Amino acid sequence: MSVLTSPRGKVEVVHCRRTESQDIYCIKNLIRKFTQKLFGSLNIISxxxxxxxxxxxxxxxxxxxAQATFLDYPNWNVAPQEDWVSVFRELDSEIPCTPLNTLFMHLFVAVDEYSVGCCKEIIRTVFKAVPDLHFIFLIVPSYMSLGSTLITVFNQVGNIPSLTYDEDFAVHICHRHSHYPQLHIRKARVEDHDDLVPIFLHHDTILKETYGKYFLAELIEAQDEENHAIVCEVEGVAVGFMNVCSRVNMQLLHECFDLGPFHGLCTPHPDDVLEPPQELSVQGSSGAELRSSSQECQQIVKEPQEAVSPEAGESIQRKSTEEAAVEEALSPVQSENTSEAEDTEKLSQEYSVDYTDYCISNTSSASISLPEETSNFRPIYRGASTAFCIQMFCIDEKHEARSLDFMNFVFSLFPDKNFCIISLPHLTPEFVLIQNFVKIVPFNNCTLDQDLYVFHRAGLLNFRAPAPTR
Incomplete structure (x- = not known):
């Protein structure tokens, strides 16, 4: 939210948001003939x-x-969309523009009475919303002036010819440092105490109640090779603070969080144990075989008898009457073979009992010797730690969007470290700095009631070091 004042003294409160499709009708109503000459005939929807x-x-x-639209290639046909960098480098080699830090203004419309204020507010919002953005270009026909509005934020760099027309176009540029500059980062001094305390007390008073009125001055004085206090300043006034430390409890982090994708935040070592031992996998397979065999045994022992149908019963009765007559004729033979049949029956009973006992003993031994799940395995990292932690961080809300400016400086304090970590309570609202970190997945048996976030040094590759402006 911002307050704009017109040249006639009228005041208007304005809010900034992303453009929506329902805005198209109002945008078309704000387009004037001067706008078409400056930007050309445009299809707003496209x-x-x-x-x-x-x-x-x-x-x-x-x-x-007001409304403004930005794309990552020139708004007039003065260079190929995929290779415009070389053309602009030839125009001015001192401008380090790349597709990652540059945008082009393709349209700007505004209510005439508030056009200057709206233009500055939009430019400031764009630089605030895109931290990596450092340049905004505007290309217009060389015979056209920017008018009283755009001239307040753009400066001409030079002229370049058109690829399709026999005319030149003027190139104008808008720099970040004129509207929403990067913060100047430096080591903290005790003199910064008075500037920083109101910022801390605005968010929380627990530190003052716990450690006393001058806790911040004592923390700044206690700096050493492992502990550093850093501030960001604007026009000589400290507007943010960060305390970093290279002492990290790596054992606790390895027990609570899955740091495998980051090699445990340690340097590789020949004695690292990254996978479960083979013995565990062999025991696991043998345990599975024992469980399957025990299940087969139980199925054999507990197999239910089949029910006898009525038709089968009648056939059995007929067979029994026929066998009764045969028994009388074969009674001598039957008496001779009685002892032999009893021996066979005893052997079969003994075999079934022994097989059942074997199955039961097998099952009990399997249940006793089953190994623990391999999911409980934790890698062992024996290399040196490559991480440092943020112990305290606070910044004025007006400059919160530039929180990432701290990172380039703090990594320079620890040249042998590749990771910056920070732990926060579970219900902490997400702030701008943490949006650049990666949240680590905890293990199921994690005992730490906090979330862990990691930032790698490679995240600074697209980052330009801030100029030491005061």
Missing amino acids: LLEKANLAITLHNDQEEIM
């Missing part, structure tokens, strides 16, 4: 679909006050 960023300003009555 332009918004391709836009990298589109910003709309509206007042409390939801009336659109």
Whole structure:
């Protein structure tokens, strides 16, 4: 939210948001003939679909006050869309523009009475929303002036020819440092205490109640090779603070969090144990075989007898009457073979009992010797720690979007470290700095009631070190 004042003294409160499709009608109503000469004939729907960023300003009555659209290639045909960097480097080699830190303004419209204020507010919002952005280019026909509005934020760099027309185009540039500069980062001094205490007390008073009124000055004085206190300043006034330490309890982190993708935040070592031993896997397979064999035994022992149908019963009765007559004729033979049949029956009973006992003993031994699940395995890292931690961080809300400016400086304090970590309570609201970190997955048996976040040094590859402005 910002307050704009017109040249006639009228005041309007404006809010900034991303452009929506329902804004198209109002955007078209704000387009003037001067706008068409400056940006050309545009298809607003197509332009918004391709836009990298589109910003709309509206007042409390939801009336659109201004709109701007930005893309990552020139707004006139002065260079190929995929290879415009070489053309602009030839124009001015001192401008380190790349596709990662540059946008081009393709459209700007505003209510005439508030156009200057709206233009500055949109430019400031764009630089605030995109931390890696450092340059905004505007290309217009060389015979056109920017008008009284755009001239307040853009400066001409030079002229370049068109690829399709026999005319030149003027290139204008807008720098970040003129609207939402990077913060100057330095080591903290005791003199920063008075500037920083109001920022801390605005968020929390527990530190003051726990450690006393001058806890911050004592923390700054206690700096050494392992502990550093850093501040960010604007015009000589400290507006943010960060305390970092290289002492990290790696054993606790290895027990509670899955740090495998980051090699445990340690340097590789020949004695690292990254996979479960083979013995565990062999025992696991043998345990599975024992369980399957025990199940087969139980099925054999507990197999139910089949029910006898009535038709089968009648046939059995007929067979029994026929066998009764035969028994009388074969009674001598039967008496001779009685002892032999009894011996066979005893052998079969003994075999079934022994087989059942074997199955039961097998089952009990399997249940006793089953190994623990291999999911409980924790890698063992024997290399040196490559991480340092953020112990305390606070920044003024006005400059919160530039929180990442701290990271380049703190990594320079620990040249042998590749990871920066921070732990936060589970219900901590997400803030700007933490959005650049990666959240680590905890183990199921994690005993630490906090979330762990990691930032790798490689995250600074697209980052430009801030200039030491005061």
